[in-house]
Amino acid sequence: MKLKDLGEFNFINRISKAIKLSSQVVKGIGDDAAVLKYTKDKYLLFTTDMLLEGKHFYKGSSAGLVGGKALSSNISDIAAMGGIPKFAVISIGFTGSMNFKYADELYKGIRKVADKFSVDLVGGDTVGSNKIIINIALIGEVEIKNLALRSKAKEKDAIFVTGNIGGSIKLKHLNFTPRLKEARFLVKNFKINSMIDISDALLADLGHILEESNKGAMIYEKMIPVSKDAIDFDSAIRDGEDFELIFTLSEKQADRLENIWPFKTKLSRIGKICNAHKGFSLIRKSGKSKKIKPTGFTHF
Amino acid sequence: MKLKDLGEFNFINRISKAIKLSSQVVKGIGDDAAVLKYTKDKYLLFTTDMLLEGKHFYKGSSAGLVGGKALSSNISDIAAMGGIPKFAVISIGFTGSMNFKYADELYKGIRKVADKFSVDLVGGDTVGSNKIIINIALIGEVEIKNLALRSKAKEKDAIFVTGNIGGSIKLKHLNFTPRLKEARFLVKNFKINSMIDISDALLADLGHILEESNKGAMIYEKMIPVSKDAIDFDSAIRDGEDFELIFTLSEKQADRLENIWPFKTKLSRIGKICNAHKGFSLIRKSGKSKKIKPTGFTHF
Numbered sequence: 001m002k003l004k005d006l007g008e009f010n011f012i013n014r015i016s017k018a019i020k021l022s023s024q025v026v027k028g029i030g031d032d033a034a035v036l037k038y039t040k041d042k043y044l045l046f047t048t049d050m051l052l053e054g055k056h057f058y059k060g061s062s063a064g065l066v067g068g069k070a071l072s073s074n075i076s077d078i079a080a081m082g083g084i085p086k087f088a089v090i091s092i093g094f095t096g097s098m099n100f101k102y103a104d105e106l107y108k109g110i111r112k113v114a115d116k117f118s119v120d121l122v123g124g125d126t127v128g129s130n131k132i133i134i135n136i137a138l139i140g141e142v143e144i145k146n147l148a149l150r151s152k153a154k155e156k157d158a159i160f161v162t163g164n165i166g167g168s169i170k171l172k173h174l175n176f177t178p179r180l181k182e183a184r185f186l187v188k189n190f191k192i193n194s195m196i197d198i199s200d201a202l203l204a205d206l207g208h209i210l211e212e213s214n215k216g217a218m219i220y221e222k223m224i225p226v227s228k229d230a231i232d233f234d235s236a237i238r239d240g241e242d243f244e245l246i247f248t249l250s251e252k253q254a255d256r257l258e259n260i261w262p263f264k265t266k267l268s269r270i271g272k273i274c275n276a277h278k279g280f281s282l283i284r285k286s287g288k289s290k291k292i293k294p295t296g297f298t299h300f
Numbered sequence: 301m302k303l304k305d306l307g308e309f310n311f312i313n314r315i316s317k318a319i320k321l322s323s324q325v326v327k328g329i330g331d332d333a334a335v336l337k338y339t340k341d342k343y344l345l346f347t348t349d350m351l352l353e354g355k356h357f358y359k360g361s362s363a364g365l366v367g368g369k370a371l372s373s374n375i376s377d378i379a380a381m382g383g384i385p386k387f388a389v390i391s392i393g394f395t396g397s398m399n400f401k402y403a404d405e406l407y408k409g410i411r412k413v414a415d416k417f418s419v420d421l422v423g424g425d426t427v428g429s430n431k432i433i434i435n436i437a438l439i440g441e442v443e444i445k446n447l448a449l450r451s452k453a454k455e456k457d458a459i460f461v462t463g464n465i466g467g468s469i470k471l472k473h474l475n476f477t478p479r480l481k482e483a484r485f486l487v488k489n490f491k492i493n494s495m496i497d498i499s500d501a502l503l504a505d506l507g508h509i510l511e512e513s514n515k516g517a518m519i520y521e522k523m524i525p526v527s528k529d530a531i532d533f534d535s536a537i538r539d540g541e542d543f544e545l546i547f548t549l550s551e552k553q554a555d556r557l558e559n560i561w562p563f564k565t566k567l568s569r570i571g572k573i574c575n576a577h578k579g580f581s582l583i584r585k586s587g588k589s590k591k592i593k594p595t596g597f598t599h600f
Contacts (some may be wrong), residue, residue, distance in 0.1 A: 003403055004396030008426055011400065015407050024386070025420050034422035036387055036439075039339070048437055050391040050425050086324070087336055091350040091435050096304030100311065103303055107315050120325050122334035125350050125435075126308055135391050135425075137348055137437030139336075 030212065031150050032077040032197060033140065043147060045140035047077040053132040057174065063102045065174040066134070067109025073199070074138035075117055076178035076243045080197040081149075082187035083142030085119045085180070090136050093129030106134075117180060146187040148195035148247070153213035157193050157273040158254035162265050163244040165202050166236020167229025173241035182265055183245060190257055195247040202237045206246050207280065207294020216278040219271030221285050237282075248273055330512065331450050332377040332497060333440065343447060345440035347377040353432040357474065363402045365474040366434070367409025373499070374438040375417055376478035376543045380497040381449075382487035383442030385419045385480070390436050393429030406434070417480060446487040448495035448547065453513035457493050457573040458554035462565050463544040465502050466536020467529025473541035482565055483545060490557055495547040502537045506546050507580065507594020516578040519571030521585050537582075548573055 003011060016029040026035040026043060033047035049070065051057060057066045071088060078085045090110065094103055114121050119138070127133075162179050179197070186192050194213055196205045202224070210217055221233060230236035249257065254269060261267045271283075282292045303311060316329040326335035326343060333347035349370065351357060357366045371388060378385045390410065394403055414421050419438070427433075462479050479497070486492050494513055496505045502524070510517055521533060530536035549557065554569060561567045571583075582592045 001400050002396065003394055003398050003400045006400050011403065012426060014404070018407070018411065019421050020415075021420050021422070022418070025422055028420070028422045029424065034387065034389065036420075036422065044439075046387055046389055046422060046437075046439060048389040048391050048423065048425050048435070050393065050427050050433070050435060052393060052427055052429055052433075055427060055429070087334065087346055089334065089346055089348040089437055091348050091437075093350065093352060093433075094303055096302065098303050100301050100303045100306050103311065104314070107318070111318065115320075118322070120321050120328070120336075121319050122321070122325055122328045122336065122346055123348065124329065125348050126312060127350050127352055128355060129352055133350070133352075133393075133433060135348070135350060135435040135437075137346075137389055137435075139344075139346060139439065 027149065032080040035081070035147065038141065041144055042141050043144055045078050045081050045083045045142055047074055048135065048137040049073045050133065050135040061174060063105035064109035067106040068113045069174050070134040070136050071110050071113040071119065072176060072178045073243065074136050075113070075119070075180055076197040078138060078140035079178050079180040079183035080195050080245060081142055082146045082183060082192065082195065083140040084184070085117055085138055085140045087120050087122050087139045088114065088136050089122060090124035090134070092124065093127045093131070093133035095130055096128055148187055148192045150194055150196050150209045151212035153194035153209050153215050153248045153273045154250065155215065155273055155275055156251060157248035158251055158269050159206065159217060159219060159246065159248050159271045159273060161202065161225070161244055161246050161268050161270050163242065164225045164227035164266060165230070165242055165244065166239045167227045167231065168239060168241045170229040172229065176243045178243060179245045179265065182263055185262070186247060190249055190253050193248050195245060198242040198244045198246060199240060201240050202242070202246065203292060203294045209246065209248065210280055210294070214276050216274045216276050216280055217271055218274060218281050218283060220283045223268055223270045225266055225268045327449065332380040335381070335447065338441065341444055342441050343444055345378050345381050345383045345442055347374055348435065348437040349373045350433065350435040361474060363405035364409035367406040368413045369474050370434040370436050371410050371413040371419065372476060372478045373543065374436050375419070375480060376497040378438060378440035379478050379480040379483035380495050380545060381442055382446045382483060382492065382495065383440040384484070385417055385438055385440045387420050387422050387439040388414065388436050389422060390424035390434070392424065393427045393431070393433035395430055396428055448487055448492045450494055450496050450509050451512035453494035453509050453515050453548045453573045454550070455515065455573055455575055456551060457548035458551055458569050459506065459517060459519060459546065459548050459571045459573060461502065461525070461544055461546050461568050461570050463542065464525045464527035464566060465530070465542055465544065466539045467527045467531065468539060468541045470529040472529065476543045478543060479545045479565065482563055485562070486547060490549055490553050493548050495545060498542040498544045498546060499540060501540050502542070502546070503592060503594045509546065509548065510580055510594070514576050516574045516576050516580055517571055518574060518581050518583060520583045523568055523570045525566055525568045
């Protein structure tokens, strides 16, 4: 059997099931970042992301944006746990015949994001490679009381999404601001029951929350904010790399949140969590309800 | 100017100089692992390594050994700091047409090493790629008093190396045991002034110690243990990926060490540290002294 027949998520599940973890691991594979015991009141967070030329970016992509994306996508994962990014190590595959200005620009892009979010770039690895490869691993930390997992969504929770959805392929997937300040505001001022960042797609990533929390959901087409860059609504909710946050909290908390949200970043209440046996449905503008399959981008 | 004209180490120096670090970083780029403030009596260690098909291994290489190497090379870095490996995240690039048994074997190889050295595999990333890529990032910890850097070699220190040198390309580069128990014995029982693992080559890595410590050294051909797999002495000292330890400590401590070394792993006293202006020399079996350039493998 080939990997693509097994499918990416089935493969990850296979791997994950075979791994035994020590009691120092609060959460291993299966959230935006791993959660590790640290101090009396804090956890360590640990995540990694790999970007490949020809897959996540192209020869013609701005080197600075590519570098920035490599770090920003990791910061987005730490944000989705409610945490703060701290230390990064960077592995880069370069061809020796590359103009070193491209390499310089790429590192400048990483440094710019690192400076903005106070991340220390503390090490890495460089290897010779015909295609450009960037892998960043990022350590973060989060107060134990502020940790936000995918797995704690509760029935009747309101579902929110930040920003606009879809069409990120036009530019946003390379040029986005991870929602760190928004996430920190949320976890410090509200009881956030579940949170995830959109890397696979709105449907797929909300689907991850539902699966991990063993819940269903109803979401409303008319409430979902679609980017002007998206082809249409149906593709927008299936497109990856929006790097927006999806989160859920109680209705009462949700009402308060809508009153005090202090950011320019758009905030949209798109639906609610329900019992698992009700499944996952989309209410069309027409009022018709449609059962949906939480699909998004998979690598194989 | 192309990257290969600049050279790998010059490029890394450029990057490193441009990076500003916070006070939470004890040591950034330029040792086997980054050293980060953690608790009252411990530091965190953080390292990463990328392996590429066609570069570090080939289509025909045993998947289990490739996976094992990816984690072992990181453990070797943590060992060279005097620390203990704790948590790893794994990024893998696979082609979807790959037989999933190969992928399974690769993860089994990683798990086998993780189990042996009590490392928790806590997360990762999978991406579609025509060539296999494995990047592992590893968090470790070390008691502050046991930290071993490259930069603290002292004049008159004895220089030691573990195991045999050279010819690792035949098999050892894919099938080695990181010298973790040896390194822990050393830092717990002796004042280790400097330590590094051999990834570039004996000459190159001892050269890193000399450069970072601003010292010179004399090493003796007759004392350097050459593997039966090496072509000859001169290639052995320039071959990479031995994954043995080079370390230095005072002569007095060295005498005691030679008396109580409890392991089967060979231990060889190969020379001594001297003042920087004396340079780096190799004393041939004939007794002739030769100034040497600390060369080894570079990626571009």
